[in-house]
Amino acid sequence: MNLIKIRKFWYIFSLLIIIPGLISYFTRGLNYGIDFTGGSLVEVRFDHAVKVEDIRNLLNDLGLGRDNQIQTSADNTVLIRTRDLSQEENDKLLKGLSQRIGGMKLLRNEKVGPNIGKELRNKAILSVLIAFALMLVYIAIRFEFLQGVAAILALVHDILVTVGLVSIFQLEVDSAFIAAILTIVGYSIHDTIVIFDRIRENLRMRKKDQPLDELIHHSIMQTLTRSINTVLTVVFCLVALIIFGGVTIRPFMITLLIGVISGAYSSIFNASPLWYDFRRLKEASAH
Amino acid sequence: MVNRPENERIAAAPPQDGAKSSVKGQQPTGPVKEMKGPVNWLEAGKLFLLVVLIFAVAVFAAKPLEQQLQKRLGLDLKGGVHVVFEAVPTPGSPVTPDSITRLMGIFRNRIDALGVAEPIIQKEGTRRVVVELPGVKDPEEAVRILPRMAHLEFKTENGKTVLTGKYLQDARAQLNPNTNEPEVTLKFNKEGARIFGQVTTANVNKRIAIYLDNKILTNPVVQEPITTGDAVIHGGYKTLEEAQHDAVLLRSGALPVKVKLLEKRSVGPLLGKDSLDRSVRAGIIGLALVFLFMIVYYRVPGIVADLSLIVYTIIVTGIFILIKATLTLPGIAGFILSIGMAVDSNILIYERLKEELRAGKTLRSAFDAGFRHAIRTILDCNANTLIGAAVLYYFGTGPIRGFAVTLAIGVLTSLFTAVTFTRFVLHLLARSRLVLNPKAYGV
Numbered sequence: 001m002n003l004i005k006i007r008k009f010w011y012i013f014s015l016l017i018i019i020p021g022l023i024s025y026f027t028r029g030l031n032y033g034i035d036f037t038g039g040s041l042v043e044v045r046f047d048h049a050v051k052v053e054d055i056r057n058l059l060n061d062l063g064l065g066r067d068n069q070i071q072t073s074a075d076n077t078v079l080i081r082t083r084d085l086s087q088e089e090n091d092k093l094l095k096g097l098s099q100r101i102g103g104m105k106l107l108r109n110e111k112v113g114p115n116i117g118k119e120l121r122n123k124a125i126l127s128v129l130i131a132f133a134l135m136l137v138y139i140a141i142r143f144e145f146l147q148g149v150a151a152i153l154a155l156v157h158d159i160l161v162t163v164g165l166v167s168i169f170q171l172e173v174d175s176a177f178i179a180a181i182l183t184i185v186g187y188s189i190h191d192t193i194v195i196f197d198r199i200r201e202n203l204r205m206r207k208k209d210q211p212l213d214e215l216i217h218h219s220i221m222q223t224l225t226r227s228i229n230t231v232l233t234v235v236f237c238l239v240a241l242i243i244f245g246g247v248t249i250r251p252f253m254i255t256l257l258i259g260v261i262s263g264a265y266s267s268i269f270n271a272s273p274l275w276y277d278f279r280r281l282k283e284a285s286a287h
Numbered sequence: 288m289v290n291r292p293e294n295e296r297i298a299a300a301p302p303q304d305g306a307k308s309s310v311k312g313q314q315p316t317g318p319v320k321e322m323k324g325p326v327n328w329l330e331a332g333k334l335f336l337l338v339v340l341i342f343a344v345a346v347f348a349a350k351p352l353e354q355q356l357q358k359r360l361g362l363d364l365k366g367g368v369h370v371v372f373e374a375v376p377t378p379g380s381p382v383t384p385d386s387i388t389r390l391m392g393i394f395r396n397r398i399d400a401l402g403v404a405e406p407i408i409q410k411e412g413t414r415r416v417v418v419e420l421p422g423v424k425d426p427e428e429a430v431r432i433l434p435r436m437a438h439l440e441f442k443t444e445n446g447k448t449v450l451t452g453k454y455l456q457d458a459r460a461q462l463n464p465n466t467n468e469p470e471v472t473l474k475f476n477k478e479g480a481r482i483f484g485q486v487t488t489a490n491v492n493k494r495i496a497i498y499l500d501n502k503i504l505t506n507p508v509v510q511e512p513i514t515t516g517d518a519v520i521h522g523g524y525k526t527l528e529e530a531q532h533d534a535v536l537l538r539s540g541a542l543p544v545k546v547k548l549l550e551k552r553s554v555g556p557l558l559g560k561d562s563l564d565r566s567v568r569a570g571i572i573g574l575a576l577v578f579l580f581m582i583v584y585y586r587v588p589g590i591v592a593d594l595s596l597i598v599y600t601i602i603v604t605g606i607f608i609l610i611k612a613t614l615t616l617p618g619i620a621g622f623i624l625s626i627g628m629a630v631d632s633n634i635l636i637y638e639r640l641k642e643e644l645r646a647g648k649t650l651r652s653a654f655d656a657g658f659r660h661a662i663r664t665i666l667d668c669n670a671n672t673l674i675g676a677a678v679l680y681y682f683g684t685g686p687i688r689g690f691a692v693t694l695a696i697g698v699l700t701s702l703f704t705a706v707t708f709t710r711f712v713l714h715l716l717a718r719s720r721l722v723l724n725p726k727a728y729g730v
Contacts, residue, residue, distance in 0.1 A: 045557065087431060087548065094427070107558035109426070111551040116371075127682035134674045142667055179617050179679070179690045183624055186675035186694070190628065190668040194635065197664040226631075226638040229584065233577045233634075234627040240573030241623065246562030248363075249616055256624075 003220055003269070004213035004276050010269035014157055017262075021164010030167050033174035036121060038114030040085040042093060046076045047103035055080065058096050064089060073247070077107065084114060124178040128159075128185065135189055143196050146282065150275035151192045154266040158188045161262040166255055176252040184259030187234070191227060191267035198223050199272065212279065216272050224268070231264035330719035337712065338594065345597050352601070355608045361615035361689065362419060364563045366556030368426035372434060372546040374414045382414045386543040391416055396539035397432055415549065426553035428532075434546045437536035440498040441486065449486045449495070454479025456516075458537035460530035463521065469530040471537070473518040480516025488512040499533065566619055573623065577630055585637050587727045591716065592633035595709045599629050603700050607693070618689040625697020628672065632705040636661040636713075637729070644730045651717040658710055665705060669698050 003010075034041050052070050055078060059068050069081040085093065090111065098104045132152050139148035162184060166173065198219040206215060238257045242250060362369050374382040374390060391408050398406045398420065407419040420429055439452030457474040475483055486495065487509050496506040497520055505520045524530040578596070581589035603622065607614065640657035648656065676698070679691035716722065 043558070087427075087434075091427065091431075105557055106553075106555045108555065109551070109553045111548065113373075113547075113549040116550055123682050127678050130682075131675050131678040134678065135671055138671060138674060175687065176617060179621075179683075179687050182675060182679050182687075183621075183690075183694075186672045187624070187627075189671045189675070190631070193668050193671060194664055197667055201660070222642070223638075226634050229580075229634050229638075230627070230631040233580060233630045234624070236576040236580065237570075237573035237623050237627060240576060241566065241569040244565060244569035244572055246565040246616075248558070248562050249566065252617075 002213060002217045004217050004273055007269075007273035007276070010273060014161070014266070014270060018157070018160045018164055021161065021168055024167040025164055028167060028170070030163070030173045031170040032117070033172045034081060034110060034112045035174040036117035038084050038112050038117055040082045040090060040112075041108065041110040042080045042082075042090075042097075042106075043108035044078055044080075044097060045105045045107055046078065046101060047105075049076055050078060050101055052078075054101060055097075058100050059093070062089075062092050062096055064093060084111065120175055120178065124181070128182065131182070131185060139193070139196070143193075143200060146278045147196050147271075147275050150271045150278060151189060151196070153274055154192055154263075154271040155185050155188055157266045157270055158184055158259055158262045161266075162255060162259040165258050169254075171251045171254060174251070176249075177255060180252055180255040180259065183256060184263055187260055188263030188266060191230070191263055192271045194226065195220060195223050195267055195272055196275075213276055216276055220268055220272060227264055227268055231260060234260050324720055326721055327719050330715055331721050334712070334715045334719050334721070337715070341594055341597055344601060348601055352604045352608070356604065356614060359607065359612065359614050360421075360559075360563065361613045361618065362421055362552070362559075363554055363616050364559045364614065365422055366554050366559040367419065367421040367423055368429060368551065368553035369417070369419045370430055370433070370548065370552075371411065371550040372416045372418070373549045374416070374544040375547050377545050380544050382544055384413075387414065387416065389543045390546065393539050393542055394418060394433055397535055398429065400535040400539060401429060401432070403429065416546075422556065426555075430548065430551055430553070432532055432535065434542075434548055435536055436500045436542050436545065437539065438498075438500050438541045439537055441483075442496045442498060443486070443490055444494050450475075450479065450482050452537060452541050454482065455537060455540075458534045460527060460534040462527060468521060469524040469527040471520040471524075471530050471534050473520065473537070475516035475518070477516075480514065483516055483518065484512060484514035487514075499536070504533075562616060566616065570619065570623060574626065577626070581630070581633070585634075585729045587716070587722050588633075588637045588640065588713070588729070591709060591712050592630065592637070594712065595633065595704050596626065596629060598708050599626075599700055599704045602704065603697055606696050606700065610696075612692060612696075613689060615689045617687065618693045621690040621693035622697055625694055625701060628669070628698055629701035629704070631668075632661075632665045632701055633709065635664055636705065636709065640713075641728065641730050644725050644728055650723065650728075651714075654713045654717050658713065662706065665702065669702050672698050 050072070052072055055070050056068070059070075059080070059082070060066065064082055064085065068083075069079075071079040071081075073079075080093075082093075090109070094106065094109075132155065135155075136145075136148040136152055139145075139151055159181060162181065166177070199216055202215050202219050202222075235257065238253055238260065242253045242257065245253060374387060376382045380386065387410060391410065394408050394416065395406070398408070398418070401423075403420045403423050405421060407417070407421075409417045409419075411417050418429075418433065420426065423429060437452065439455065440448050441450035442448050454475050455473060456476040456479070459472050459474075461470060461472060462468065463470050490509050491511060492508060494506050494508050497504045497518075505523075507521075520533070524533075574596075578593045581592045583589070585592065603625070606612075612618070636658055639661045640653055643653035643656045644650070646653075673695060676691045676695040680688055680695070683691060722728075
C-alpha cells in the first residue's frame with residue numbers, strides 16, 4: 001500500500017467531515033456566547049432544586065424579556081443568559097433571585113457590550129491570517145514554498161473541521177474559542193513540520209530511481225509512530241480535563257480535542273499528499 | 288558528510304539480530320563492542336545521584352512552589368471582578384490622554400476607599416480603562432461606584448449653581464449623634480469655605496439644595512451664615528453604608544469624563560475554587576496517564592522522559608513565580624499544551640533512537656545520532672509554535688495573552704530541558720552501561 005497513491009480517499013474522508021460541518025455552519029450557525037453577541041449572564045447555585053419556570057416567571061415579572069436562555073444543571077446551578085442588562089436591571093435580577101427563590105450563591109456575573117464581540121472576531125481573524133503569513137514565510141525559508149502552501153491548507157482544513165463540528169454539536173463559542181483555534185493551528189503546524197522535516201532529510205539521500213510518492217509514503221511511515229504517540233499523550237491530557245475538569249472549561253477542551261485529532265490527521269493525510277499534487281502540477285506546467 | 292560512516296556501520300552490523308547477539312556476548316567486532324561490558328559504576332553512581340536529587344528537589348520544592356502559585360491565581364480561579372469602562376466624550380469634556388489618566392487616578396482612589404487589595408487599573412487602547420479587583424466580597428459594589436460621575440453641586444432656589452465639589456477637602460459618613468441617622472459631613476477648603484460663607488450669608492432663610500449627579504440629596508433652609516466651611520447632607524440615607532458610598536465618591540472627586548460600562552466579568556469565590564480544584568485534579572490525572580504511557584511504551588527512555596518532565600515542570604513553575612505571571616484557566620490550558628509539546632520532544636528523540644538502534648548502532652552512537660536528528664525537527668516545530676504564541680500575545684488581551692505567555696515559556700523550557708537534561712541523562716545512561724538490552728529501549 002502506498003498512502004500517496006490512494007490520497008483521493010483521504011481527501012474524500014476530510015470532505016465527508018467538512019461538508020456537513022459547513023452546511024450546519026451556514027444553516028444553524030454557531031452557538032455564540034455573550035462574548036460575541038453581547039448580553040448579560042448570571043450563574044447562581046441554589047441550595048435546593050429550582051424550576052426553570054419559576055425563573056422564567058421572575059424574569060417576566062421584572063420586565064427582562066421573554067426570550068432568555070435558562071439552563072439548569074445537576075448541582076442546582078442555574079445559568080441565565082439575557083440581553084445586555086444595565087447595572088440597575090442586573091441588581092434587580094439578583095435581588096429578585098435571592099428574595100423570590102432564596103438560598104442562592106452568586107457564581108458568575110458577566111456583561112459584555114454589543115460591539116466587543118465584533119472587535120474580538122475581527123482581531124481573531126486578523127491574528128490567524130498574520131500567523132499564517134509568518135508560518136508560510138518560515139516554512140518557505142526552512143523548507144519549500146509549496147510545502148508552506150500545503151501546510152497552510154492543512155491548517156485551513158483543521159479550522160473548517162473544528163468550526164463545522166462545533167456548529168454541529170452547538171458547543172458554546174466564547175473568547176476561549178479563539179485561543180482554542182490558535183492552539184490547534186500551532187499544534188497542527190507542529191505535526192506537519194515533523195513530517196516535512198523527514199521528507200527533507202530523505203530527499204537528500206534520495207536514490208535517482210525512487211519515485212517521489214514512495215519517498216513521501218516512506219517518510220510518513222517513519223514518523224507515524226511518533227505522530228500517533230504524540231497525539232495520544234495530548235488526547236490523554238485533554239480527555240482527563242474534559243471528564244474531571246470544571247464545567248466552564250469543557251467547551252474549550254472539547255474544541256481542542258476535535259482540533260488536535262484533526263491536526264494529526266491533516267498532517268499525515270492531507271499536507272504531504274497536497275504537496276505531492278502541487279509538485280506534479282508544477283512539473284506538468286513546466287513541461 | 289555524516290551519511291557515509293553511518294552507512295558503513297549499518298553494513299557492518301547485521302540489522303536484525305546484531306543487537307540481540309551482542310547482549311549474549313557473541314559479537315566481538317566493530318562498534319557493537321560497546322553494547323556489552325561491565326557496568327561503569329562511577330557513571331551509574333552519578334546517574335543514581337541525579338535521580339535521587341531530582342526526586343528530592345521535586346518533593347521539597349512542591350509545597351513552597353504550590354504556595355507561591357496560590358498567590359498568583361487569576362480572577363477566574365480565586366474570584367473577583369474584571370470590568371472594562373469606555374470614556375464617552377460629551378460637550379465640554381472630550382476624551383484626552385490627560386482625562387484618562389485623571390480618570391484612572393480617581394478610580395484608584397475609589398477602589399482604595401473600598402479597601403480592595405492589589406487592584407489592577409490599566410489603560411487599554413486610547414479610551415478604555417480595565418479594572419480588575421481580585422477576591423472582592425461584593426464585586427457588584429465596585430461596579431456600581433466606579434462609573435458614577437460624583438458631580439456635586441450646591442444650587443440656590445432660583446437654580447443657580449453657586450458651589451461645586453471642586454472645592455471639597457473632605458467628606459465623611461457618620462451617624463448623627465442626636466438623631467442616629469446616617470449623614471455625610473462635608474469640609475471645604477479655604478476658597479470653598481469663603482464662597483460657602485458668601486452664599487449662606489446671601490441666602491439666610493432660603494433653601495440651598497445639594498445635588499449629586501443631578502439628583503437632589505437634600506434641600507435644607509439656611510438658618511444662619513456658615514463661614515467654617517462645614518456642611519452636612521442628611522440625604523435620607525437608609526444605611527450608614529449608603530452614606531459611606533457617597534462619601535467615597537465625594538472624596539475621590541468627580542470623573543473628568545463620562546464613562547460607560549462595556550464589559551463585566553465577576554466570578555464568585557465559590558466557582559473559582561471549584562474550577563481550580565477540578566482543573567488541578569484533572570491535570571494530575573492527565574499527567575499520570577502520560578507518565579505511565581511513556582514508561583510502558585518507551586521503557587527506560589520513558590523513565591528518562593518522565594524525569595525530564597518533572598525537571599521541566601519545576602523550571603516552568605519557577606519561571607511563572609519569577610516573572611510574577613498570573614495563573615488563569617486559559618493559562619493552565621497553555622501549560623498543559625506545552626507539556627504535550629515537551630512530551631513530543633522526548634518522543635521525537637526516542638523514535639529516532641529506536642531507528643538508530645534497529646539499524647544496528649551502539650547505544651552511544653544511537654543516542655548521539657538520534658538526538659542530533661531529532662533536535663533539528665524539534666527546533667523547527669518549536670519555532671513555529673513560538674510564532675503562533677507571539678501573534679497571540681500581540682493581538683490578544685487578558686486571558687488569551689496569559690495563554691500565549693504560558694505556551695511560550697513552556698515551549699522554550701521544553702527546548703532547554705531537551706537539549707541539556709534529556710541529553711545529559713541519556714549520555715550518562717549509555718556510559719554507565721547499566722541497561723544494554725535494546726528491548727529495554729522499546730526496540
